Amino acid sequence: MKNFALIGAAGYIAPRHMKAIKDTGNDLVAALDKNDSVGIIDSYFPNADFFTEFERFDRHLDKLRRESNSRQVDYVAICSPNYLHDSHMRFALRTGACAICEKPLVLNPWNIDGLQEIEKETGQRVNTILQLRLHPSIIALKQKVASSAPGHKFDVDLTYITSRGHWYLQSWKGDDKKSGGISTNIGVHFYDMLHFVFGALQENKVHFNSPTKAAGYLEYERARVRWFLSVDVNDVPDHVRSSGQRTYRSITADGESIEFSDGFTDLHTISYKEILAGNGFGLEENRVAIETVAHIRTAALSALTGDYHPFVTKLVK
Known part of the structure; x- marks a missing residue:
């Protein structure tokens, strides 16, 4: 059994990590969050020590390490705001633990x-959650691309609209310096998936970029991709919104829909199993996706061409 610590226990994604730790037969011994609305811990690890101050959390983990007892931390799971990931991974490695970091x-x-x-200095490893690489539909798509005619490029449309309320822009997620903007905050998994399935990135154009939506064109070895991301409920198609849904997700390749709405439930647990078996995704696997979102965040808007996403038509009129 391995011992885990968790940074960022009050957020949306933290319970998936708690569940994964429990489902893999391991223990959460300590958690940190500046917010104390963390009653969810009782559903998984009621005996975990909890801290609202980083300094006390740091001292506690160091004490466990120096005492070399049965509660010494082996892994630190990181679910903190995006801009803190780098610092918290460095902390984990220097504490003598491996890191498991959420996106981005x-x-x-x-x-x-x-x-x-x-990593070289400490001998510890950074592992990342790239769960779309483990989704059965995405794996099947990758296999389809690999078996297709050599040199064929798929025409792909990717649309992801996940509505957020007025709180979104008032939180750290609405601050580009802290979240990286919408393409980083809600899009980075998709860019990683596209690279994973379609190969090396060859071109990256940005057609529209705002705090609530973005669109552009990506070309990979095996695909031409038009993409659109939004947190604005008004972008959800009328026929979807009329049914009460506030999220819309669509990926087509050569006109064929790729259905992957289901199958997300246990992907964090599967990710943890792979990490514990020594098969986790490391730092280098993230490089292309991080380069992609960094470019989108800083690039000037490109002139519209015939490659733009249909949703852009409504934005530029």
């Missing part, structure tokens, strides 16, 4: 280089 790994690609140096 970091905001800038050069941070990956620094983390690789600390």
